[in-house]
Amino acid sequence: MSWKETAAxxxxxxxxxARPEGHVPFKRKLTWTGGVLVLYFFLTNVLLFGLQGQGSDAFGQFRTILAGGQGSILQLGIGPIVTASIVLQLLGGADLLGLDTNDPRDQALYQGLQKLLVVVMIFLTGIPLVFLGGFLPASPQLAQQFGVSQFVISCLIFAQIAVGGILILFMDEVISKWGVGSGVGLFIVAGVSQALVGGFFGWSGLTNRTGFLEAWYNILTGSATTPPLFSMEGLQFLIGSGGGQLLALFTTLLIFGIVVYAESVRVEIPLSHAKVRGARGRFPVKLIYASVLPMILVRALQANIQFLGRILYSQMGEGMPNWLGVYAQSNGQLTPTGGLFYYFAPIYSPQGWVNAIQTNTVDILIRISVDLTFMVIGGAIFAVFWVETSGMGPDATAKQIQNSGMQIPGFRKSPKVMEKVLERYIPQVTVIGGALVGLLAVAANMLGTIGAVSGTGLLLTVSITYKLYEEIAEEQLMEMHPMMRQVFGSAD
Structure with a gap:
């Protein structure tokens, strides 16, 4: 008996x-999407009952990628979903599952397995957060008030974040089936956009954050104490994050421009309709063919590595071997300062390497090299996995083109022939695009961005927004011309 029969x-x-029966009107899709986003923002502001203070964010700078909110019911964010996807991609890449996603029964098993893994990851992530690492400490005053132990309050906190993890799983599924785009992607866009708006328009008197506009208002009105602007100190002040933030603005605009340009770079394979004379089209193989979503998997893997290091240190303390990790408190967060976990920690701002390079150049160069290698190679590998498991590979694409009634001019109308043609482009473009996105993410981190969002978060936001724009355009086209649904692979 196979595992499928046992687990079925x-x-x-x-x-x-439940999937919608028939076509969902575009306006209804927008309504579902907007409603889920409003619910998401609401839940990120629902604080955990029984928590002492805000606690310590175990994911630190990875928060923009994992979404959610520190100290809220969505504490775990999309972390369990992404981690479950990593496990499934690795199992699928090694061909250990034996599932054919084109078979409805196997597709149901795959979706059920994904949900089960998400629940498992909620427990594997939530239990250390609450009971081992002290990241979400229970309030002793509340325990005393109710006459129970702090362990009971901790169990209550865990139950809340577990419910939040389940909610965000089904919110993602609602958007995927009834809305526009991907729930995971939209939650990342929501969090990063909030940080970007705060980085531009934040006012210290209202948000406890000095935004770009306030910084320049203070500079131009003389409210800020500035060194001579034509000196080296003045130049550093204008460029740095503590002053004019010009480098962060330049990096933000540059990443935006590069991603939009890369999304438009493509190899177009000509198509013609097999039965309608003169009906022609093109299948675009974009430079970022797998999109930047595989970067979520790479950064989530790094986040889990850092999370493991903090958990180990919280349990072992000073007894932790120095070669494994040395930690120190920095701005209320536990930060690695030496050992393997230090070298595996990405650099998220110019201050992370500019100041340190003057004292320990070798260490910083090793960290940059490790992060660059991890992101470039990891981006390429996960991009390949993403393409193969999401039905974007040469085989699945050839069948999709065949089912739409199109064919490649000059070649026999056969999926195998089209697959061989697509294999000339898709695998190579996938690897190049994944590696390029990884390189851009590291560069953006090192230069800094407006709102202190991570480079990966900014890349994801721009790319997801661009693809959302394309999907909305397709939806509007299908609303005006229902026959186009067959071309785009949508069913009535």
Whole structure:
């Protein structure tokens, strides 16, 4: 008996959001998407009951990638979903699952397995957060008030973040089936956009953050104490994040421009309709063919590595071997300062390497090299996995083109022939695009961005927004011309 037959009774009964019967009007899709986003923002502001203070964010700078909110019911964010996807991609890449996602039964098993893994990851992430690392400490005053132990309050906190993890799973599924785009992507865009708006328009008197506009208002009105602007100190002040933030503005605009340009770079394969004479089209193989979503998987893997290091240090303390990790408190966060976990920690701002390079150049160069290698190679590998498991590979694409009634002019109308043509472009472009996105993410981190969002978060936001724009354009086209649904692979 195979594992599929054994697990089928459980996996096929996992709660799921029903798929719509027939075509969902575009306005209704926007309504579902907007409603889920409003619910997401609301839940990120629902603080955990029983928590002492805000606690310490175990994910630190990875928060922009994992979404959610520190100390809120969405504490875990999309972390469990992404981690479950990493496990499934690795298992699928090694061909250990034996599932054919084109088979409806296997597709149901895959979705059920993904949900089960998300639940497992909620427990594997939430239990250390609450009970081991002290990142979400229970309030002793509340325990005393109710006459229970702090362990009971900790269990209550864990129950809340577990419910939040389940909610965000189904919110993602609602958007994927009834809305526009991907829930995971939209949650990242929501969090990063909020940080970007705060970085531009934040006013210290209102938000406890000095934004770009306020910084320049203070400079131009003389409210800020500035060194002579034509000196080296003045130049550093205008460029640095503590002053004019010109470098952060330049990096933000540059990343925006590069991603939009890269999204438009493509190899277009000509297509013609097999039955309608003169009906022609093109299949675009974009430079960033796998999109930047695989970067979520790479950064989430790094986040889990750093999370493991903090958990180990919280349990071992000073007894932790120095070669494994040395930690210190920095701005209320536990930060690695030596050992393997230090070298695996990405650099997220210019201050992370400019100041340190003057005292320990070798260490900083090693960290940059490790992060660059991790992101470039990891980006390429996860991009390949993403393409193969999401139905974007040469085989699946050839079948999609065949089913739409199109063919490549000059070649026999056969999926195998089209697959061979697509294999000339898709695998190579996928690897190059994944490596390029990884390189851009590291460069953006090192130069800094407006709002102190991570380079990966900015890349994801621009790319997801661009693709959302394209998807909205397709939806509007299909609303005006219902026959186009067959070309785009949508069913009525």
């Amino acid at each position: 009774p459980v996996l096929t009964r996992m709660p799921t959001v």
